[in-house]
Amino acid sequence: MEELIELRKSITSGDYSKALEIVDQLEEMSLEDKLNKIYSYTVILLLHLIKQEAEGKTTRSWSNSILNSAEQINRINKRRKSGGYYAKAEVLQEIIDDAFPPALRNAALEASGGAYQEEELLKMISSLSDIKQKALNLLESKT
Template identity: 65%
Template sequence: MEELIKLRRSIENKNYLKALQIVDELEEMSVEDKLNKIYSYMIVVLLHLIKQSAENKLTRSWELSIANSVKQINRTNQRRKAGGYYAQQQDLEEIINDAFDIALKGAAIEAFDGDYSQEELLKLIDPKKIKSQALSLVDY
């Protein structure tokens, strides 16, 4: 990683201000990576919750997929050494809102053998309830 080489050089040259700037960049990159992983797993959670709501059923496969994704979100979100979480409730709500449209698109392809468009599927569900349900599954 190029940043680590720059960090080492900055420390060796006793340019501590530059070194701290690089540390800040690395920290930001790490948090962004965590949030991107949470976003990806949240799409899966929402997709299955949308299908569950629309089709009024829950298959064992969907249940496993939801459970796995929630576990991965919670693991990714937890700050192990420092304690706490990377994403707080407000951050998770934003992630859920951002992920909902792509999850709806996927659910439209999968639910009812793809017979419904996104717009038609949206009429069969309560997005606010699904988003709330997704949020309730996640630790923060």
């Protein structure tokens, strides 16, 4: 909110270079907020993909969570007015890579009633890259 007050002051005083700096800051803050939301949903998406793979089964709840997470990520990522996306495939891949460790940690707590440590759960997964690719495929079709 402070930024908007400063922006108004800069515009009314004719300090347009300062106003443009503030606009740049606001744009960066907005983008960072979008990417943080995408990251949070990606953790949830990966958590359920990991559980599906490790347990060799799925539940309606897990499937719904995967679908909901992918839909939310795609909704947040879509630029409404100008079209296009905030995060292209390479940025989404980075987010998936960053989100995997916390997703694995959470999956270890949930899969099979928390019976496995992270390392054990990783051994139950046939391919780490397959899970990451599956997540990217759920998102890439929209980017």
